[in-house]
Amino acid sequence: MDEQLCYAYAVVGSSAPPDLAGVRGVAGAPVTLVDSGAVAAAISAVPWEGFSEAALKVGLEDLEWLEATARAHHSVIETLAAHTTVLPLRLATVYLDEARVRQMLREREADFAALLDRLTDHVEWGVKVYAEVPPSSPSAPTAAPPPSEPAGADAGRAYLRRRRYQRQAREDAWRVAEEAVRRTEQQARGLAVERTRHRPQQGGLARVPGENVANDAYLVPRRLSEEFRTRMLHAADGLPGVRVDVTGPWAPYSFTASVAPGAAEGAGQR
Known part of the structure; x- marks a missing residue:
């Protein structure tokens, strides 16, 4: 199956987005931004067979998979944090597509923006x-x-x-x-x-x-x-x-x- 999902790493402000050229995340996929209003999410495409709901239940019990995924997840977050204020998302936060990510950002934009403002320079x-x-x-x-x-x-x-x-x-x-x-x-x-x-x-x-x-x-x-x-x-x-x-x-x-x-x-x- 060639279908892909969106793995989300963190939320950042969209006014001054960090440069993600060359940044790789989970499964070695390039990391990009999806924005909505004042906020954006760092995401990458991951394969359905490895990150569907059923696959995640298995993966989260596999220590080798979990360690590799956690390392890639946190590496992206720390790369972002070196350039901007970041709201880390939980490990294995996966959406069906970019539209669902944008929907999440729209629904929580006010909360995200307020928290980004409070955490700036902390x-x-x-x-x-x-x-x-x-x-x-x-x-x-x-x-x-x-x-x-x-x-x-x-x-x-x-x-x-x-x-x-x-x-x-x-x-x-x-x-x-x-x-x-x-x-x-x-x-x-x-x-x-x-x-x-x-x-x-x-x-x-x-x-x-x-x-x-x-x-x-x-x-x-x-x-x-x-x-x-x-x-x-x-x-x-x-x-x-x-x-x-x-x-x-x-x-x-x-x-x-x-x-x-x-x-x-x-x-x-x-």
Whole structure:
């Protein structure tokens, strides 16, 4: 089947459109703009067999497909963000044709335009706090043995003593982590204009040592970016077992969800 669909990456203002010559997106397709009034959408043509509603359900469960698509999707958005204010759309936002894209832009033009105006000259920074929290399992090794445990102690008493020690160590670690989170929030005051709290990453999603106890996104004026980054990198100074990771600057992914259409408005839309 040769039929093609429209994959939409982001919304930008139409008054000063970015140059997309040579920009390639999902499936290596060239990226173009479709405009309607004050706003435009960055799109590319994708094949029906790979991006129909049924195909997307399969693709979103395929880690290799998902990684490649996400990489291409975000690459287009970051290319746009280097030249203009951008409203990122959700991954795998697909429409039947350009007419449907224009219809979406017409229906949401006022919201898009207002948000573009509010986000002008602002960027997103990610701030994650990680803590070395001891395991809660009674059989897990502790960082150090309970200092008061005598040799040959009764097994039951030793077990209870180890449990108390582990519980105290976890409580201490969480107190330090909470202080680190409080410091990041305090350091953001006067710099960030908005914050979004994401669910802490767990298991394989974290991909780094430590337990993720805070996963926040901050909207920061571009001119204050370096000060914000410096403050966050030093927010946990003097706190043992805690690390603050700072990423960015990014396009404002976390601050466009209220108006951004999602994948449900894709090939299944009529």
